Amino acid sequence: xxxxxxxxxxxxxxxxxxxxxxxxxxxxxxxxxxxxxxxxxxxxxxxxxxxxxxxxxxxxxxxxxxxxxxxxxxxxxxxxxxxxxxxxxxxxxxxxxxxxxxxxxxxxxxxxxxxxxxxxxxxxxxxxxxxxxxxxxxxxxxxxxxxxxxxxxxxxxxxxxxxxxxxxxxxxxxxxxxxxxxxxxxxxxxxxxxxxxxxxxxxxxxxxxxxxxxxxxxxxxxxxxxxxxxxxxxxxxxxxxxxxxxxxxxxxxxxxxxxxxxxxxxxxxxxxxxxxxxxxxxxxxxxxxxxxxxxxxxxxxxx
Ligand code: AMP
Numbered sequence: 001x002x003x004x005x006x007x008x009x010x011x012x013x014x015x016x017x018x019x020x021x022x023x024x025x026x027x028x029x030x031x032x033x034x035x036x037x038x039x040x041x042x043x044x045x046x047x048x049x050x051x052x053x054x055x056x057x058x059x060x061x062x063x064x065x066x067x068x069x070x071x072x073x074x075x076x077x078x079x080x081x082x083x084x085x086x087x088x089x090x091x092x093x094x095x096x097x098x099x100x101x102x103x104x105x106x107x108x109x110x111x112x113x114x115x116x117x118x119x120x121x122x123x124x125x126x127x128x129x130x131x132x133x134x135x136x137x138x139x140x141x142x143x144x145x146x147x148x149x150x151x152x153x154x155x156x157x158x159x160x161x162x163x164x165x166x167x168x169x170x171x172x173x174x175x176x177x178x179x180x181x182x183x184x185x186x187x188x189x190x191x192x193x194x195x196x197x198x199x200x201x202x203x204x205x206x207x208x209x210x211x212x213x214x215x216x217x218x219x220x221x222x223x224x225x226x227x228x229x230x231x232x233x234x235x236x237x238x239x240x241x242x243x244x245x246x247x248x249x250x251x252x253x254x255x256x257x258x259x260x261x262x263x264x265x266x267x268x269x270x271x272x273x274x275x276x277x278x279x280x281x282x283x284x285x286x287x288x289x290x291x292x293x294x295x296x297x298x299x300x301x302x303x
Contacts (some may be wrong), residue, residue, distance in 0.1 A: 002140070004035050004246040005113050007132040008122025009102065010053070010071065014082040015274065018296045019228045025275035026057045028144065028151075029122035032232035036239025036266040037120075038064040039287055041246035044113045046070035046132060049103045050078040057142050061279065069110050074101045089230050090204040091173060097149065102128075103293075109135040117249075120242050121165070121189040122235060123147050126158040132273070133164055143250055144168035144196070145238060149292075151177045162195035169200040169238050184209065185295050200260065202228060202234050215285060217257050220297060221266035222290065233267040238277070241268030265290045 013027030034043040044067045052072065061068060081097040093258045107128055115137045121129035121144040129144060134284050144165045151174060152160055158178075162168065168191060172184060179187030188211040205227075207220040241263035245251060265287055272278045 001041055002117035002246040003044065003113075003250050004037060004041050004118045004120070004219055004242060005044045005046065005109075005116035005132075005136070006030050006037070006120045006122055006127065006242075007070075007107055007124065008033060008120075008145075009079050009081075009124050010034075010045075010047040010057075011024050011048050011079045012053070012082070012229060015084070015231050017085040017229050018087050021228065022274040024080075025152040026060065026081065027231060027275060028237045029080065029232075031057075032048070032235030032270065032274065033120060033122050033242075034061065034066045034241040035064055035248070035276050037243030038066055038239075039245030039266070039282070039284055040240070042263070043067065043243070044070060044116070046109060046113070048072045048074055048079075048101045048107075050074060050076045050101045050235065050288060058278070062281065068112055070108075072105070074105070074109075076101045083231065085230060089224065089227055091171075092231065094149070096212050100126055107132050107135075109205060117141070118242055118246050119143070119250040120160075120238055121145070122238065123150075126150050126161045128153050130157070130161045130164070133161070137181065141166050141179065141242075141245065143169055143238065143242060145169050145234065146174065146178075150176055152169060160195065162191075165196045166198040167200060169202065169241070171202045171204070175199070175201045183268050198256070202237060204230065204233075208237070208260055208264060210256065210258060212253065215253070219264045221264065221298070222294065224268060226243070227271045231272045231274075232276070233271050236270035237263035237267040240264070261291060261294050262287075265294060284299045 008030030010026035011028030012024040077100040080098040083092040104231035119139040179190040
């Protein structure tokens with residue numbers, strides 16, 4: 001099994017959707033990513049929390065066998081994010097971002113983490129993402145996420161980072177903002193010319209597109225009867241994607257397509273409930289069963 005390292009946020013989220021709300025629940029890009037990836041591979045996590053971060057959340061991450069040697073606890077308050085979704089559930093409206101301990105955070109990669117095979121730079125300040133990349137031996141694959149908050153606020157730092165990234169995983173709105181065009185195929189060309197050879201665009205309930213070499217691969221979102229909270233779907237997608245790649249060690253083209261489906265499977269579970277609640281009681285057999293359902297969902301014969 002390959003070594004998988006993630007740097008990102010560990011957060012307390014307050015989320016409101018038309019189907020309920022969660023107050024200061026476990027969130028953050030690295031929490032979602034590592035929990036989803038932990039079904040496939042061992043994950044090392046780098047992030048920071050404040051003194052107020054509940055022990056019960058740490059216990060949950062430990063139960064998932066996520067290595068927390070790189071999770072610093074600092075004086076101050078934990079990062080907080082507050083967001084809301086409208087009836088369509090497709091895009092979060094950020095109501096408040098409190099960086100708190102992230103404001104002065106400088107990630108220190110522990111010695112044991114410095115040769116990762118796969119590195120995921122989950123959504124945080126692109127300067128911090130680059131900081132981590134500089135501290136490790138060049139991994140076999142570097143993937144990265146970001147959001148409009150950084151595309152608007154730290155465009156130059158993000159552009160520098162993208163030169164060193166193999167796979168960029170963003171949603172359609174972010175891709176359009178980065179590529180400065182409404183057409184996703186044109187956007188893919190622009191972004192891939194700026195660094196990442198592979199671009200994965202998440203389109204919420206419309207599924208995922210992967211632009212890779214000369215090929216575009218599409219996976220639908222699983223048609224679910226109950227979607228309560230889309231928060232973290234993107235990070236769970238990335239966790240399933242990278243976790244699957246780490247579990248097999250195969251980074252070939254077909255493996256990337258299967259990884260996209262594993263990512264879509266993990267995202268489909270995550271949105272069924274608030275925070276990481278669905279993943280708390282998920283077992284690997286359910287993941288395999290949904291992977292098979294995805295295959296049936298998309299299979300068709302030649303005309
Ligand atoms: P996603 O829904 O997959 O895009 O990610 C949602 C998670 O991102 C939430 O749990 C938030 O805590 C986290 N998040 C929101 N804004 C930021 C930010 N500016 N930096 C880092 N993490 C963030």
